[in-house]
Amino acid sequence: DGGITQxxxxxxxxxGQNVTLSCEQNLNHDAMYWYRQxxxxxxxxxxxxxxxxxxxxxxxxxxxxxxxxxxxxxxLTVTSAQKNPTAFYLCASSIQLTDTQYFGPGTRLTVL
Amino acid sequence: xxxxxxxxxxxxxxxxxxxTLSCTYDTSxxxxxxxxxxxxxxxxxxxxxxxxxxxxxNATENRFSVNFQKAAKSFSLKISDxxxxxxxxxxxxxxxxxxxxxxxxxxxxxxxxxxTIIP
Numbered sequence: 001d002g003g004i005t006q007x008x009x010x011x012x013x014x015x016g017q018n019v020t021l022s023c024e025q026n027l028n029h030d031a032m033y034w035y036r037q038x039x040x041x042x043x044x045x046x047x048x049x050x051x052x053x054x055x056x057x058x059x060x061x062x063x064x065x066x067x068x069x070x071x072x073x074x075x076l077t078v079t080s081a082q083k084n085p086t087a088f089y090l091c092a093s094s095i096q097l098t099d100t101q102y103f104g105p106g107t108r109l110t111v112l
Numbered sequence: 113x114x115x116x117x118x119x120x121x122x123x124x125x126x127x128x129x130x131x132t133l134s135c136t137y138d139t140s141x142x143x144x145x146x147x148x149x150x151x152x153x154x155x156x157x158x159x160x161x162x163x164x165x166x167x168x169x170n171a172t173e174n175r176f177s178v179n180f181q182k183a184a185k186s187f188s189l190k191i192s193d194x195x196x197x198x199x200x201x202x203x204x205x206x207x208x209x210x211x212x213x214x215x216x217x218x219x220x221x222x223x224x225x226x227x228t229i230i231p
Binding site (some may be wrong): 040042 | 141221
């Protein structure tokens with residue numbers, strides 16, 4: 001089945017620890033994105049990548065880092081510098097930047 | 113900057129009836145895309161419908177249709193014959209059509225409307 005997978009579904013982290021969220025797609029899409037969703041708000045863009053080995057900051061990149069070493073994978077690291085990391089994180093992909101974005105099932109991160 | 117406003121935090125509709133969700137947006141661009149995404153309790157965002165601003169014809173996908181009023185910057189979603197599976201948060205989203213070197217790619221989302229279906 002083609003699609004976008006995110007793991008884990010739920011993630012707990014202690015304050016001061018870095019944590020990495022996984023996003024994989026087998027749709028052969030060039031572009032990938034990370035969004036954050038907080039209660040009562042829409043999604044906000046953290047980082048995006050239009051091609052392998054290239055990525056750009058979105059609106060709320062502070063405290064986050066990404067890599068794009070493979071077309072299929074776009075992991076997001078939430079660092080200890082992120083002041084309020086508890087949120088729902090959604091990964092998306094599109095054929096190219098100009099195309100419709102499709103979303104994965106999300107990861108719920110809770111900082112204890 | 114573009115903004116998307118959904119003024120109805122919650123809506124409810126009787127099963128099999130029709131409901132309309134509102135969305136307005138602010139932009140100075142002439143060419144752009146508008147989307148409705150559905151987020152059920154599983155929280156996965158599912159594309160419902162997409163509208164290109166240059167097209168005058170309103171998009172339709174089965175029981176879902178939009179009323180796109182470009183001059184008024186309005187983009188409402190009509191759900192006909194509502195079903196229990198339609199219960200979800202619905203998000204309106206905007207994206208510029210013109211891609212420059214970087215920066216136009218993001219989707220700008222509204223805050224969502226929670227739709228409840230009454231059996």
